[in-house]
Amino acid sequence: MAEHLLRCESCSVRHRAVCGALEHAEIERLNAIAHHKLLPPGHVILHDNAEMHYFANIVSGVVKLTKTLADGRQQIVGLQFASDFLGRPFRAQSPYTAETVTDVHLCTYDKGKFERLVKDIDGFEHRLFQHTLDELDSAREWMLLLGRKSAGEKVASFLLMVARRMETIGCKASDDPNRPRFNLPLSRAEIADFLGLTIETVSRQISRLKVDKIIGLEGNRTISILDMRRLMAAMEQERD
Amino acid sequence: MAEHLLRCESCSVRHRAVCGALEHAEIERLNAIAHHKLLPPGHVILHDNAEMHYFANIVSGVVKLTKTLADGRQQIVGLQFASDFLGRPFRAQSPYTAETVTDVHLCTYDKGKFERLVKDIDGFEHRLFQHTLDELDSAREWMLLLGRKSAGEKVASFLLMVARRMETIGCKASDDPNRPRFNLPLSRAEIADFLGLTIETVSRQISRLKVDKIIGLEGNRTISILDMRRLMAAMEQERD
DNA sequence: AAAGCAATTTGCTTTCGATCAAGGCAAATT
């Protein structure tokens, strides 16, 4: 029973997309069909157009969605962090590959049972719909980056995006809120695939930020943002 | 009465996203709140984060969704053709600008009334949700193009996309189905903004396709695809 | 601590697309 409540905590509280608008009783119904899964880095959850047999909330870790050309060029088209939702209700297939980037803890729901709950619980599909609109917005934001930003701007945007994301899921290991410090979940190769650049260009841009004392590096993965103002300037502001 | 039925035809039959799953009686309810609007090219329907007071189906013409950086660099993040839906149910704002590219005929619905119908008609929101998933898929498809394709591949992909789109909405003026011929709705500048290229690069790539006898040009806007096979080869195939 | 190995960085060269600058063409204006 205590364990059950714990599971409720770990799944409901953190999973904005699915549970944000639900009553406690309904979250209990979700928890009743929930299972948990631990996956190692590099695990392919869904291979291109294959069928996915479950939905899931990410409890911890990072999942990447990728698309690949015939000759191997790859583009990351989505990054899902803790509290994000995985899967497409009422769709058999997804035209991309989903793969774990780090150790990932999933809270999974059987496809059929979940879809029945979605139909059953008032406002649930509405909630998923709004979440998909959010995903569409960030995809389009990223299209602007891919099509029109320079390598320097891309890397700065990426670091700020990850920093913000790590913060909202409570992963920052920092005292000063203006100087966030966190572990990059992605390798240089993955950052390159995310930004539409090569490994070398990503590395050079990160080195430049380090030389300019805008960021600090400990090892390859631990980044601290030393000068938030200049990092944001390096990213360029949107308007319209 | 006759006019009413005509409007029914022009709105229901062609608007997949909204009406695809609806019964005739429900389409009638939609038609009851429908108004029509004719807009000239270059008309801004929605300016960045401004509020949009109506939803609409596009009866004819093309609408572009754009995002712009502070210094004027622009990226088209969506292209909507006839039968596409415009607007975001239950959202006040959209983080991009929507602007007509050609003369556009809209079938509009008052925001409040439309949202009431969405809540009222069973399966309507589900339908809109699935349509948004489609939009997300094409946005991600385009991210792969923006991040990883060469200028030549981008232009070839664009021409094939437009050809397919013009065909499905019945705008091709061609006898041979393997040699589609159509009017480009976009200027060179707009194609460039769509592909993340410059005007000059777009022009050069189109010229190259013409010299190679893969496409034919009459004037600047009328394109015929002469060698579908080689155009598709120029685009590169996806896999994964 | 040393070895082994993969990931990252760095230097050098090349290439693709951007930028700059004319020039052509057709429709609109006078």
Added chain:
DNA sequence: AATTTGCCTTGATCGAAAGCAAATTGCTTT
């Protein structure tokens, strides 16, 4: 008819990022 204007094409040059080849760093394993 002459001029302007907008849009597109073409040529020449430039520059940012890609490509390639070491060198280096940072983990793992022993």
